[in-house]
Amino acid sequence: MTALAPFTLQTGLFFRRKLLETLRQPVWIITGLTTPVLYLALFAPLLRALAGGPAFPPGHVLDVFVPGIMVLIAFGAGMGAGWPVIWELDSGVIERLRVTPASRLALLLGTVLRDVVMFAVPGAVVIAVGAAFGYHVHWGGLALLFPLLALLTAACSATSSALGLNLRQIGSLAAVVTGAQLPLTLLAGILLPLSLGPAWLRALGHVNPLYYAVQAARSLAAGTVAAASVGVGFGVMAAVAALAIWWGTRAYQRAMA
Amino acid sequence: MSAPPLPAVQVTGLRKSFRVAGGPVAGGSTVEAVRGIDLAVAAGEIFGLLGPNGAGKTTTLRILTTLLPADAGDARVAGEDVRRAPGLVRRRIGYVGQLGGADKEATGRENLMLAGRLYGLSAADARRRCAELAEVFDLGELADRAVRTYSGGQRRRLEVALGIMHRPRVLFLDEPTTGLDPQNRANLWEQLRRLRDGGTTIFLTTHYLDEADQLSDRVAIVDHGRVIALGRPEELKRRYSADSITVIPEAGPDVLDAVARELADVPFIAAAVVEQGAIRLTATDATRALAAVFGALAARGVPTRAAAVARPTLDDVFLRETGRSLRDGGSPAGGADAGPTGAGVEEAAA
Numbered sequence: 382m383t384a385l386a387p388f389t390l391q392t393g394l395f396f397r398r399k400l401l402e403t404l405r406q407p408v409w410i411i412t413g414l415t416t417p418v419l420y421l422a423l424f425a426p427l428l429r430a431l432a433g434g435p436a437f438p439p440g441h442v443l444d445v446f447v448p449g450i451m452v453l454i455a456f457g458a459g460m461g462a463g464w465p466v467i468w469e470l471d472s473g474v475i476e477r478l479r480v481t482p483a484s485r486l487a488l489l490l491g492t493v494l495r496d497v498v499m500f501a502v503p504g505a506v507v508i509a510v511g512a513a514f515g516y517h518v519h520w521g522g523l524a525l526l527f528p529l530l531a532l533l534t535a536a537c538s539a540t541s542s543a544l545g546l547n548l549r550q551i552g553s554l555a556a557v558v559t560g561a562q563l564p565l566t567l568l569a570g571i572l573l574p575l576s577l578g579p580a581w582l583r584a585l586g587h588v589n590p591l592y593y594a595v596q597a598a599r600s601l602a603a604g605t606v607a608a609a610s611v612g613v614g615f616g617v618m619a620a621v622a623a624l625a626i627w628w629g630t631r632a633y634q635r636a637m638a
Numbered sequence: 639m640s641a642p643p644l645p646a647v648q649v650t651g652l653r654k655s656f657r658v659a660g661g662p663v664a665g666g667s668t669v670e671a672v673r674g675i676d677l678a679v680a681a682g683e684i685f686g687l688l689g690p691n692g693a694g695k696t697t698t699l700r701i702l703t704t705l706l707p708a709d710a711g712d713a714r715v716a717g718e719d720v721r722r723a724p725g726l727v728r729r730r731i732g733y734v735g736q737l738g739g740a741d742k743e744a745t746g747r748e749n750l751m752l753a754g755r756l757y758g759l760s761a762a763d764a765r766r767r768c769a770e771l772a773e774v775f776d777l778g779e780l781a782d783r784a785v786r787t788y789s790g791g792q793r794r795r796l797e798v799a800l801g802i803m804h805r806p807r808v809l810f811l812d813e814p815t816t817g818l819d820p821q822n823r824a825n826l827w828e829q830l831r832r833l834r835d836g837g838t839t840i841f842l843t844t845h846y847l848d849e850a851d852q853l854s855d856r857v858a859i860v861d862h863g864r865v866i867a868l869g870r871p872e873e874l875k876r877r878y879s880a881d882s883i884t885v886i887p888e889a890g891p892d893v894l895d896a897v898a899r900e901l902a903d904v905p906f907i908a909a910a911v912v913e914q915g916a917i918r919l920t921a922t923d924a925t926r927a928l929a930a931v932f933g934a935l936a937a938r939g940v941p942t943r944a945a946a947v948a949r950p951t952l953d954d955v956f957l958r959e960t961g962r963s964l965r966d967g968g969s970p971a972g973g974a975d976a977g978p979t980g981a982g983v984e985e986a987a988a
Contacts, residue, residue, distance in 0.1 A: 385758050401744065472739065473735045473737025479705060480732075481757065483756045
């Protein structure tokens with residue numbers, strides 16, 4: 382009677398459950414789609430004044446800015462995963478699922494995959510809207526940009542789930558996530574290129590994994606697929622994602638008294 | 639007759655302590671939640687773990703359901719060791735936690751389907767099982783509504799259905815009727831009995847005396863992480879305490895004294911005294927004692943105005959073992975705890 386569901390089916394079931402959870406909250410879908418477009422509409426005009434200035438990379442302002450927004454969406458799509466984890470701890474959902482023979486990795490991946498979708502859809506909207514306003518689309522680069530940033534979303538999602546499972550309090554999770562968000566995003570040169578900053582700031586950026594994602598994203602968005610930064614970006618993102626998924630799975634496995 | 643079935647749950651020397659942060663000494667202290675529990679649950683029985691809050695009931699249940707590793711001791715559930723083969727144990731058990739664990743934003747059907755499919759039911763089998771349980775647990779019209787909209791009783795029914803979607807051999811329930819009104823409570827008891835009759839072993843924790851007494855086939859009473867009494871509720875009550883009977887006949891003191899003297903010689907009546915126009919008896923078997931009383935009175939042509947039997951409760955057992963009452967220390971909610979078991983007074987006009 383109890384031949385266990387195969388791993389892929391389990392992952393699919395958890396993915397479906399999480400996707401339904403998101404689709405039931407139309408607010409998230411609306412803000413998920415409008416926020417990136419608002420960035421384009423409200424922030425890009427500010428950057429236009431900087432473009433062409435010293436230390437600002439050459440090219441259309443959106444060629445610099447769109448990859449930054451893409452990284453920001455990928456980051457944001459993953460970092461929200463921890464909140465529902467805490468609700469599910471409080472309502473006993475996770476406890477119930479932990480008594481089933483379901484794979485803890487599948488449980489985590491269900492959320493991770495949902496978050497990847499929640500990055501990819503708004504991401505595609507940003508590319509489409511950006512293209513309409515002057516961003517130069519390079520199909521080859523985009524074909525690698527999406528998988529690269531999907532790794533980033535996966536890393537953030539698994540980290541956020543692990544944090545939620547370990548901290549178990551909405552307040553603590555919010556403090557950690559928002560506390561980490563500013564230095565991580567600023568020191569990655571997401572919105573403003575780090576090349577605008579002094580040497581010490583640029584040095585600090587090099588210890589931030591997100592920095593390598595942004596560098597790779599800029600190369601790819603500009604259509605440079607064979608750049609060293611692309612290889613480094615994939616390497617760093619794959620390592621960080623693997624580490625985060627290991628941590629998240631362990632957090633689901635661990636006994637919670 | 640086949641060989642006696644293996645116990646559904648077998649626990650020996652189970653121990654678990656927790657470190658509690660910020661105890662009286664800086665750095666925290668250690669709380670021994672379970673200090674050497676031994677018990678065995680036969681396949682197909684309802685087994686109740688009764689005790690006050692903090693007795694170690696939930697910790698024991700969490701160890702048995704693979705949620706928590708024990709510090710020491712062995713626990714086998716449905717034939718498998720919970721430490722060595724947690725995966726196999728999980729396939730064979732169902733669990734209904736205190737928090738319930740239904741996904742509130744999802745519908746009842748979505749909850750059930752997910753549970754069924756995780757255990758390997760095909761979509762068609764899961765749908766069939768879902769329809770079957772919706773029928774049994776009276777969830778028909780509710781199945782397609784978000785669980786958030788359910789009443790407490792409806793949600794509990796769904797949660798039990800979730801726990802048995804995959805027809806587990808052993809079903810664990812942690813305080814299953816806490817917060818339910820009497821009707822929903824009786825309803826759930828009935829469902830659990832039917833499950834038991836269908837062959838499922840049921841292991842539940844409770845701090846309600848009547849739940850342990852009337853629902854459970856066998857009970858382990860726990861206190862401070864140890865089993866202080868184990869057996870059938872009837873047996874425990876009889877072992878630790880006797881029935882007391884009060885009969886008020888319409889007769890003078892002389893007749894009462896004579897009847898009392900006669901009754902005191904009956905084997906299953908431990909004592910018989912006359913107090914304020916009533917005969918009070920302590921009996922090991924109330925039914926036969928009552929018959930003896932009525933017989934003795936009828937032989938003298940004395941009519942009976944009233945008779946009452948007070949049966950011992952599991953609280954008497956707890957009291958004898960610990961010097962405390964479960965009613966006082968058991969539930970912070972106080973009043974909602976355990977009604978007395980059958981102190982019925984019948985008018986018996988002779």
